[in-house]
Amino acid sequence: MNEEIKNTKDLELDIKNLVVEYRTPGGVTQALNGLDLEIEKGKTLGLVGETGAGKTTTGLSILQLIPDPPGVIVDGSIKLAGEDVMLKSEKEMEKIRGQQVSMIFQDPMTSLNPVMPVEDQIAEVIEMHELGEDGKPISHSAAILKAKEMLELVGIPGDRGTEFPHQFSGGMKQRVVIAIALACNPKLLIADEPTTALDVTIQAQVLEMMKGLREKYGTSMLMITHDLGIVAEICDTVSVIYAGRVIEHGTLEDVFDFTRHPYTEGLFNSLPDLDHRENRLKPIKGLMPDPTNLPKGCAFCPRCDYAMEICKTEKPPRVYRNDEHYVECFLYNEQNIKEGGLLGR
């Protein structure tokens, strides 16, 4: 039944069973182990997880930018609006990057070329992908004009376009990065922790702006973050990723109000609670497992308070709470997942 419903969805991005390894002389790092992701057209998916869970690798694989060597896509499929990007040639990918799919990188301080005026950097993506009115590639002056418009759009005066990145503050640089990413109206925007390097007031501004632009252009978005506050602010659906696998996925409401997986619960417990400041934070004990040597069973079981014998030896199956919301955990079966109440929340 679930299959049928999924087939009717209009998916912008559809990743199935993606396996990515980094093969180095020191061993094989299993970055992604059968990752599944779906983003509907115009919706925003939050990809939440710890450092090293494989969030950035996911973003880079969509653009086919995994550094190779050592990175190898071993298995799985990545479909953009129904087309498999793994079958595309490098030339075809160059057309897709920046036009159909754009990426915002984590650190605006280093993701702009320091010796190029910012408007030239915005114009670059426009020149590469857009045609002028005469059907020929757009002229440089027309691209610069459009670049200035983009700057105004993200709230920077157009006449500052001739300035260099070091003349901008961090928040403004991130706005420039966003302007570059949105310059060609991409269908999918991959935002890799876009606000991590910014302070909170600027974070709020940038998020607010991204929300506005997303609605204006109907862009689908993959929001890669470890900040649950941002997820609550901007996402429609949430996928929680652990050791390269989605362990819980659902709508924002499903995941926040009907949390089922012990790891997701752990993430929520790591947030301070303003109303009950006397409660101690309950961080998740331990660290992410060594990706070169993952546990045989559930990857989370060494850190899990609810771990059972079976967790050590077998991979947990996927259990659905409703059409969207699923969990990969041995705690649940078809019946008790609807009721919940197994976790101490």
Next chain:
Amino acid sequence: MAKKKQTETVVMTANGEQVIKKQNLALETWRRLAKNWSAMVGLAIVIVLVLCAVFADVLYDYDTQVIKQNISNRLQAPSGEHPMGTDEVGRDVLARIVHGSRISLEIGLAANVFSLTVGGILGAIAGFYGHRVDNIIMRIMDVFLAIPGTLLAICIMAALGSSIFNLIIALAVSGTPGYARIVRGAVLPVRDMEYVEAARAIGCTNKRIIFKHVIPNSLAPVIVQATMHTATTILTIAGLSFLGLGISPPTPEWGSMLSAGRAYIRGYAYLTTFPGLTIMITILAFNLLGDGLRDALDPRLR
């Protein structure tokens, strides 16, 4: 309508500022270079040399004053008429030094441009693509580096015979591996910068990334190397000519003037003193300028 007017004025004021802002990085570097007095001294001397080379014909006529022998005037001590004296066949030493600057600078520049282009492109490719490409290119460069530069130039000159063109080739070949190493070293950290990844993520081709993003960001050490290496090249030209492998007489060249004056050093020391001083001051000037540029371009001091 009102809105349109507004954008127009914005563009107008923007245009006024544009010129200033475009040159910002270069201007800033220049300002810091100007504060460094030793670099400015070096720059002044280099400018004087370049002017000498450009206006050599105006100052001294090549046929009548530089290469025409005049035995009755031979070996005169420095005087008002001949500020640096005359040589063993009566030619004015200053006139020959002035025209010699033309040879040194021309050959030095030509050889450097060649080394820079070939070595720079090879180094950029090696650094950017890495792995096997890097290995192949850099090991070939290592073979050249294993032979001392001057010795390599001597070998090439001995094999090809002495002419200005062959001298340029010899110097260019011996200078290429140095540039390749410098550029590769400068490209390596830039290649892994996030803005290069970002450029790739907006669909840039490798060629565009190399020429638009990587090379402009790795220029600073190359500019310094170019200045310093010009000094080395001029020294090598003089050295080769001194050994009789570079420029052949009667063409005026500092090294061959030293070589010719050597026989008279006990009685007429000025024959070797002035060309020697010229070589020394030239090298010093280029090195001072290079040092100054290195400090001015160093991002850590910004």
